[in-house]
Amino acid sequence: MASENILEEIAAEIAQCTKCPLSQSRKNTVPGEGPTDSEIMFIGEGPGFYENEQGLPFVGPAGKFLDELLNNAGLKREQVYITNVLKCRPPGNRDPQEEELNACRDYLERQIMAIKPKVIVTLGRHSMARYFKDVKISMMHGQATWIKGQLVVPMYHPAAGLHQPSLKAVIRKDFEMLPAYIQKARKANRSYDPFSEQQGTLNDHKDPTQLSFF
Numbered sequence: 001m002a003s004e005n006i007l008e009e010i011a012a013e014i015a016q017c018t019k020c021p022l023s024q025s026r027k028n029t030v031p032g033e034g035p036t037d038s039e040i041m042f043i044g045e046g047p048g049f050y051e052n053e054q055g056l057p058f059v060g061p062a063g064k065f066l067d068e069l070l071n072n073a074g075l076k077r078e079q080v081y082i083t084n085v086l087k088c089r090p091p092g093n094r095d096p097q098e099e100e101l102n103a104c105r106d107y108l109e110r111q112i113m114a115i116k117p118k119v120i121v122t123l124g125r126h127s128m129a130r131y132f133k134d135v136k137i138s139m140m141h142g143q144a145t146w147i148k149g150q151l152v153v154p155m156y157h158p159a160a161g162l163h164q165p166s167l168k169a170v171i172r173k174d175f176e177m178l179p180a181y182i183q184k185a186r187k188a189n190r191s192y193d194p195f196s197e198q199q200g201t202l203n204d205h206k207d208p209t210q211l212s213f214f
């Protein structure tokens with residue numbers, strides 16, 4: 001099936017989803033948006049007030065800042081795929097709960113399988129946790145790691161920059177590295193392998209059999 005159809009099918013399933021209690025309080029589901037063959041995918045945490053109203057990701061104040069960051073990195077929103085670990089709004093924008101993350105996990109996995117982006121940017125600690133356990137975002141932000149054939153770059157959530165102005169410059173700097181990461185990933189020409197256990201640092205791309213492991 002074409003990836004466009006797969007993503008439509010996933011969005012239709014999400015629209016009907018009742019796997020966790022967030023389905024009772026949501027106004028709209030927010031599956032994600034962007035080109036189905038996008039080279040880069042951004043994974044946020046969960047819809048906020050505006051996203052719940054419109055059914056679209058990152059359309060509130062954090063989204064405005066994300067647009068600015070993309071722009072500074074020479075990327076247009078229409079070029080990138082944007083989604084969240086949770087597809088429904090947690091009431092009052094509280095942190096995602098384990099039960100909710102587990103209920104949504106398969107949707108995100110299938111979206112990644114359909115799009116097969118070369119670069120994945122996690123926004124905030126809850127989406128970073130999909131790839132890195134028990135690490136602090138302050139230690140990892142802006143660093144790229146090869147995971148399952150994709151370059152994964154944890155970043156601070158744009159909302160963190162709005163709440164903590166001192167982080168704004170840090171987030172801007174991290175986003176400025178994205179064009180170089182995209183170039184690296186293009187050159188490395190790896191493909192997504194969901195079953196691979198290999199992880200490697202950015203420059204391990206030359207010989208995939210020589211990956212360094214954590």
Ligand code: URA
Nearest residue numbers: 044045046047057058
């Ligand atoms: N914050 C997120 O993590 N995702 C959105 O879509 C909006 C705000």
